[in-house]
Amino acid sequence: MTQAPNTQALDEHMKEMVLALHAAVNRAMPHLKDDPKLVDQALRDCEEILDVVLEGNVSEWLAR
Amino acid sequence: MDKPFTDKLEASDVPKMEAEYQDLLKRVLAIQADCEIGGPHLYVRTILPTAPSKVDQLIVARTAAEEADHYRKVARLAGEVGLDLSHILSRPNQERYVNAFRGTITSWEEFAVFGFLIDRVGRYQLEEFIGCSFAPLDRILPDVIVEERAHIEYGQNKTAEFAARGGASKEKIQRVVNAWYAKALDMFGNSNSRRSERYRHWGLKRRTNTQARQEYIREVNPLIEAMGLSVPDPNVGREFV
Numbered sequence: 001m002t003q004a005p006n007t008q009a010l011d012e013h014m015k016e017m018v019l020a021l022h023a024a025v026n027r028a029m030p031h032l033k034d035d036p037k038l039v040d041q042a043l044r045d046c047e048e049i050l051d052v053v054l055e056g057n058v059s060e061w062l063a064r
Numbered sequence: 065m066d067k068p069f070t071d072k073l074e075a076s077d078v079p080k081m082e083a084e085y086q087d088l089l090k091r092v093l094a095i096q097a098d099c100e101i102g103g104p105h106l107y108v109r110t111i112l113p114t115a116p117s118k119v120d121q122l123i124v125a126r127t128a129a130e131e132a133d134h135y136r137k138v139a140r141l142a143g144e145v146g147l148d149l150s151h152i153l154s155r156p157n158q159e160r161y162v163n164a165f166r167g168t169i170t171s172w173e174e175f176a177v178f179g180f181l182i183d184r185v186g187r188y189q190l191e192e193f194i195g196c197s198f199a200p201l202d203r204i205l206p207d208v209i210v211e212e213r214a215h216i217e218y219g220q221n222k223t224a225e226f227a228a229r230g231g232a233s234k235e236k237i238q239r240v241v242n243a244w245y246a247k248a249l250d251m252f253g254n255s256n257s258r259r260s261e262r263y264r265h266w267g268l269k270r271r272t273n274t275q276a277r278q279e280y281i282r283e284v285n286p287l288i289e290a291m292g293l294s295v296p297d298p299n300v301g302r303e304f305v
Contacts, residue, residue, distance in 0.1 A: 003146065007139075039118050054109075
């Protein structure tokens with residue numbers, strides 16, 4: 001049985017997006033009280049990344 | 065019944081297995097991946113922007129990140145046995161395998177109860193695979209289950225907070241618990257499922273649908289009562305029994 005096409009590439013791309021999400025959350029958490037702009041930016045980043053994940057346009061991701 | 069299968073397989077062993085094993089393994093991986101990404105599809109676009117505080121918004125984002133990562137891990141395993149699950153990422157909610165993932169979560173109360181009740185079923189489903197015959201699946205479980213436990217705890221705490229406020233808040237959370245309790249019990253599947261027996265035969269699951277559902281009921285009912293809420297009638301709103 002051969003591996004499905006793009007298994008490795010999709011895994012790596014997803015991993016990057018998940019890491020970016022965690023980075024945004026971790027950047028904001030310590031600054032909830034002292035830096036609302038930073039928190040708002042992190043939340044916008046999360047929404048943007050999650051939009052891409054949920055759109056799931058895999059062929060476009062892998063063509064980059 | 066023929067002798068249960070007890071070997072431990074790697075992805076490279078799967079092509080040598082009977083077609084039934086390959087089919088069941090691929091099916092269970094597809095359903096698991098579908099449920100993992102199905103959660104964020106239910107709540108990210110509606111709840112992330114509207115959660116009651118910034119910290120809650122960040123927790124929603126972190127929860128979605130963890131579920132997306134669970135999807136990634138399961139889809140990777142499926143890919144290694146020749147099954148491409150990339151299309152599941154963008155599948156419309158109405159086409160999800162499991163009924164609980166076919167709608168949209170539109171209130172913070174629903175998000176709380178989803179964590180409390182539905183992520184708990186998710187934990188049960190993952191626990192089915194502990195020690196399973198497909199060793200790569202067994203190996204990803206510890207980290208995934210730890211994260212699911214955190215989602216459950218958060219949802220449970222938020223549900224308890226709504227109940228503790230009393231009045232209209234308690235009435236609303238009771239209605240939400242009633243609706244999701246039925247969906248949670250249905251997630252365990254049909255009590256007379258032949259496929260459930262074959263999963264057990266091949267060492268892909270440990271319990272029958274009925275056993276897992278009963279264990280869930282024994283765990284969750286006291287938690288609902290401890291919040292001062294009523295345990296819903298287990299026969300109301302059900303698709304499967």
